[in-house]
Amino acid sequence: MSKAKQYAVEGVGTFLIGLLLWRFTGDVEVPVVTLTKVGIVMMIVGGVLSANGLWHAARGGT
Structure with a gap:
């Protein structure tokens, strides 16, 4: 799993x-x-x- 995807999944999970x-x-x-x-x-x-994951995805990080 790439860093971008890993950060995004962790961020969404933590947010939820x-x-x-x-609530x-x-x-x-x-x-x-x-x-x-x-x-x-x-x-x-x-x-x-999540923002960090999007940043890594936009920068093309692995």
């Missing part, structure tokens, strides 16, 4: 998990972190990974 956390864990109480905020951070990281 973050979206699920952000459906509003009522869940965890002592250390807020799961909705973790979901937002994961969506941002997923977006950055």
Whole structure:
């Protein structure tokens, strides 16, 4: 698997998990972190990974 495809798949997966956390864990109480905020951070990281995959694909990276 090329780096571009790997980054894109990881980014989309991370974004979707973050979206699920952000959307459906509003009522869940965890002592250390807020799961909705973790979901937002994961969506941002997923977006950055996806953008990195698109960048590698546009540059013709392997």
